[in-house]
Amino acid sequence: MRLNNVEIEETFAEAFSMKCARVLITALNKRWVKVAAAEATGFGTSIIGCPSEAGIEKYLDPEETPDGRFGAYIQIYHGKTEKLEEQILDRIGQCVLTAPTTAVFNGLPDAEKQSNIGFKLKFFGDGFDEKKEIGGRTVYSVPMMEGDFIIEENIGIVDGVAGGNFFIMAKDQMSALNAAEVAVDVISDVEGCITPFPGGIVASGSKVGSNKYKFLKASTNEKFCPTLKDKVKDSQVPDGINGIYEIVINGMNVDSIKEAMRKGITAATKVPGVVKISAGNYGGKLGKYKIDLKDLF
Amino acid sequence: MRLNNVEIEETFAEAFSMKCARVLITALNKRWVKVAAAEATGFGTSIIGCPSEAGIEKYLDPEETPDGRFGAYIQIYHGKTEKLEEQILDRIGQCVLTAPTTAVFNGLPDAEKQSNIGFKLKFFGDGFDEKKEIGGRTVYSVPMMEGDFIIEENIGIVDGVAGGNFFIMAKDQMSALNAAEVAVDVISDVEGCITPFPGGIVASGSKVGSNKYKFLKASTNEKFCPTLKDKVKDSQVPDGINGIYEIVINGMNVDSIKEAMRKGITAATKVPGVVKISAGNYGGKLGKYKIDLKDLF
Amino acid sequence: MRLNNVEIEETFAEAFSMKCARVLITALNKRWVKVAAAEATGFGTSIIGCPSEAGIEKYLDPEETPDGRFGAYIQIYHGKTEKLEEQILDRIGQCVLTAPTTAVFNGLPDAEKQSNIGFKLKFFGDGFDEKKEIGGRTVYSVPMMEGDFIIEENIGIVDGVAGGNFFIMAKDQMSALNAAEVAVDVISDVEGCITPFPGGIVASGSKVGSNKYKFLKASTNEKFCPTLKDKVKDSQVPDGINGIYEIVINGMNVDSIKEAMRKGITAATKVPGVVKISAGNYGGKLGKYKIDLKDLF
Amino acid sequence: MRLNNVEIEETFAEAFSMKCARVLITALNKRWVKVAAAEATGFGTSIIGCPSEAGIEKYLDPEETPDGRFGAYIQIYHGKTEKLEEQILDRIGQCVLTAPTTAVFNGLPDAEKQSNIGFKLKFFGDGFDEKKEIGGRTVYSVPMMEGDFIIEENIGIVDGVAGGNFFIMAKDQMSALNAAEVAVDVISDVEGCITPFPGGIVASGSKVGSNKYKFLKASTNEKFCPTLKDKVKDSQVPDGINGIYEIVINGMNVDSIKEAMRKGITAATKVPGVVKISAGNYGGKLGKYKIDLKDLF
DSSP states (O other): OEETTEEEOSOEEEEEEEEEEEEEEEESSHHHHHHHHHHHHSSOSOTTTSSSEEEEEEEEOGGGSTTSSEEEEEEEEESSHHHHHHHHHHHHHHHTTTSTTOEEEESOTTOSEEEOHHHHHGGGGTTOOEEEEETTEEEEEEEOSSSEEEEESOEEEEEEEEEEEEEEEESSHHHHHHHHHHHHHHHTTSTTEEOOSGGGOBSSOEEESOSSOTTOSEEEOGGGOGGGTTTSTTOOOOTTOOEEEEEEEEESSHHHHHHHHHHHHHHHTTSTTEEEEEOOOSTTSSOSEEEEGGGGO | OEETTEEEOSOEEEEEEEEEEEEEEEESSHHHHHHHHHHHHSSOSOTTTSSSEEEEEEEEOGGGSTTSSEEEEEEEEESSHHHHHHHHHHHHHHHTTTSTTOEEEESOTTOSEEEOHHHHHGGGGTTOOEEEEETTEEEEEEEOSSSEEEEESOEEEEEEEEEEEEEEEESSHHHHHHHHHHHHHHHTTSTTEEOOSGGGOBSSOEEESOSSOTTOSEEEOGGGOGGGTTTSTTOOOOTTOOEEEEEEEEESSHHHHHHHHHHHHHHHTTSTTEEEEEOOOSTTSSOSEEEESGGGO | OEETTEEEOSOEEEEEEEEEEEEEEEESSHHHHHHHHHHHHSSOSOTTTSSSEEEEEEEEOGGGSTTSSEEEEEEEEESSHHHHHHHHHHHHHHHTTTSTTOEEEESOTTOSEEEOHHHHHGGGGTTOOEEEEETTEEEEEEEOSSSEEEEESOEEEEEEEEEEEEEEEESSHHHHHHHHHHHHHHHTTSTTEEOOSGGGOBSSOEEESOSSOTTOSEEEOGGGOGGGTTTSTTOOOOTTOOEEEEEEEEESSHHHHHHHHHHHHHHHTTSTTEEEEEOOOSTTSSOSEEEEGGGGO | OEETTEEEOSOEEEEEEEEEEEEEEEESSHHHHHHHHHHHHSSOSOTTTSSSEEEEEEEEOGGGSTTSSEEEEEEEEESSHHHHHHHHHHHHHHHTTTSTTOEEEESOTTOSEEEOHHHHHGGGGTTOOEEEEETTEEEEEEEOSSSEEEEESOEEEEEEEEEEEEEEEESSHHHHHHHHHHHHHHHTTSTTEEOOSGGGOBSSOEEESOSSOTTOSEEEOGGGOGGGTTTSTTOOOOTTOOEEEEEEEEESSHHHHHHHHHHHHHHHTTSTTEEEEEOOOSTTSSOSEEEEGGGGO
16 A cells, blocks of 8 residues: 555554553643653653653643643553552652642543542642642642642543554655654644654664563564664565654554554655655564554555 | 842752763754753652652753764762662663664763663664774664664763752742743753753752651641741741742752852842742751852852 | 733723735644744734734644645735735745745635735746646645745735734733733634734833834833833833733734634733733724723623 | 765855844843844845845853843844844844843944944833943833833944855755754854854755846756756756755854854764765855865865
8 A cells, every 4th residue: 555655564553551641731831831741751761661651642722721721631651550650649749740830630530540649749738738629620739839739639540552653664864754753743733642752753663572682671673674684684674765763652542543643654654755654563462452554544 | 148139048058969870962963862861861850759860961062972963961860879870771771772863972981980881782782783983982883773873881970969959039930930940041051960850940849758747758848838928937938929949950069069059040130020049958967068158159 | 800810901902904914834844834934924023113014823733734744824914915915925935935845825715815926936946847736726836956845826815903912911020921921822823813023922012103202103102111100190000010011913804813812811810920901002093993801701 | 075975075155245233132031032033033034035134143141141141142134234224223123122021232342333223222212211331331221011121322233244055965855954954053053153044944045047037036046956957957966866955154254154164064964865065156256255165174
């Protein structure tokens, strides 16, 4: 199949189950929403070496938030609910409560599983906190040096999906990079999902484990390395391809990942120099979800 | 003492010893340096709840870096060397190696203590890595999907200083916030130090422990909370003050922190609405370093 | 009337008729859309001293543009159609055609008045241009050093409205400024209008003419200057107000200006330190449009 | 000659004389300096269709400015001193005086030619202005709605140089664009010069006049258009080149332009996909200055 003159490989992306929390951060203006959200979701690319996976889902206009200020949804992922709850507590407590002018609301008020993060964080007020209601939500108001910090009692957690992905292959590294940037820009407006890697892009697509070192959880995907094309057997780097980037997408559900893949791939194929789109999988053996590229269009 | 018509309180900031690693990240352009550095130093405000403290020290021009590209120094802090080494490995491996077009060099090549992070990370290449020299430095070249990733063999670690600080007190929250922003902007050009909190600012200056809850490591500094002025004994919020922000500074040495405090305070006192500058300490009982505000000028 | 505890003065904004052109710019990514749009609308705050008034209306997602790339609407205003056409030609020809990866489409394809700017600009191709169709629109493809530049044949012009406005009065300058920034951020998403001043904000609200100098077209609005409160008769600066900013809004129609005023004022009243909202008028003698603040809510 | 494995053509850039004014803008913080400077220098790419050429030279730290705040030098160019003075008056009066928190100082206090722009702009104060001294400079303080605006009495003008340039030729458009961005980033720190085009880059390098249309002042440089390689005689597009960008540099003197060219070309040659660097000239017949590429290194 071809899209905008770019080959879409007949393959599928393989994705996994992970627990997902969604937090709504508001602040004085867009800039401070962004600063707090970036700090809270930093060091959160892959569970292989980060304490959790995390990212900014989307920005919200004042008319979409409980306190009528600018906001953003962030998402935090972990395999285990308990560990995820620790991560929410630490990331919100250290990176949002501490940030100028922020407030924190539940991003999944209708989820079955609710974690009382706000209740736990209000103890920071050392007894001076007050229970209130804002926009129909139960919140705590915690006195601080800047003024009062507002945090909702609960944060919802759902069964999410991690590891949705596609590969962008281009004539050269710069074309691949620009296409990857455009794909991430487009995905940033899709509701329900995040691209947890730096700037949304993975430069170092990996395989599970290692051929040579038993102690490694993951290592370079040598069959997709342009500079190894002539050094490895069965290289999957087509002739004329000199740069490949992977976009990894986590989502609250598989539909949001599909929508992100569809929009991201479409945008990438419009960038000059892009030759082929592929995706990463493990033969369907590891992940719960298989997303066929051709089914997206 | 008064500076630009603002009162500088006769007090001191109390700071602590922490181990400090400094990493030099380069990339295609300023934007990608920033993206990688932000991801690698995220979730790194305070060791109380973050796996380490971290921040961007300063940006470098191409003529200042080993590979002639734009760069930045980031710093990572932990109380224990071993834990710090784990953090460098994870933050670089997950957030810089994965980021488009980056390379990693030693930010402290002359430090006595050198940690072989680069040697460890090259295993990601699954045997396809190569040892090279760039700008007189021993590096590994690791094949990846985007091309080759360069990382220097060692990263240096020194005895650093954490918790340098000052308070900005203003007539209202917005004046305090704008002054804090200006202070952080000025400090961002000071060599050797970082402001690890979100956007460099602490909205929630805290005290050690809690008056009410034994299980808390830190709680709100109620004597500096404007909205508690009439509710607590011995409030230290002067009349007419409605917003206070703290700037926390970590540095490779105490001199860089002093320089940051001097420049940051000077800039803050020029912002309309700022009334007083103070600093946080524990009576000199906890920290190794005491920095008198009046000695800065 | 009060909104979020802030006084809304019983007054009206007075606005004027101006011719308005709307241009749709697309580019490789959001960043280049922004760069081209900013250059093309710069030096365009007020017709008093600028060759036209101009601003960025709103950004568009790839699914909203004729070529499936990111885009933005910009608007250009002048009192006379002929002069406006010169301005479109110069601003597009010098600031968008010259910008990397851009294309230009008609932002008002259904307007009665159409100006053949694209036809005129294609001569830059020195005979090598080609007529094509993209997304149902007649365009010219002009060979350039970067590749080919696409521009639609016509740009539409309508009867627009200039000078919609409101004043934000706060306890101090920093609160007023932060409120003005938030108001502009909110207005930036409103369809059909622009805020042509720097960052969307006017620091120097003016009156028509001058009391003292006959040669001046406009001079400081002394009755609204906080530092002249005790020096002029009939000062309209309320007690306790130390900073005032004006937001000026131009739009393709009066309804988009009203929507912008409603959203901007609402957001501004949520910023700490804001005391009162007012608006500027000339007693209803000069402008075609009167917008009562109380009618907005 | 080759630099970082990229061919540097044996040719020269041809540059012209223009009058140059340099204005120092300060503001509350870096962000507002940037906003005011961008508005004041917008619609200022080329004198062919813009009222003047203009750009941001460099940003200044608080310790480098007369009022101890962040600042920037902007430059404005015109062939005639009289027209340049009108442009300074209009660009400062409409785009800087109107911008929040700004002040304006003379960027060339030692120039022989001084234009009393500040004296003229103070009339906006309608008689309420006051003469003062700040940092040893004679300024006027003009009451406005936000507070008081400070402007220095004079702005200096010197004989400047316009049209310094080089071409970046790459395998494809995206590589050329990324190299051009890096070059502009590097040049942005060079003292004394500006890159007046959008984002500093020219996508549409032109020749003087036209082969086909007598009424055109400039038209596409068809010999450097990749898509016309097989359609024009004597194409100067080498085989394998699919994207070319031009960087145009104006400066207060020819040395700053040379420094910018040296640094910009060096940085560009490090970007993957760049094949050749060239420059634009008119056989040496039109411009006063000839800058040989090989002499830069």
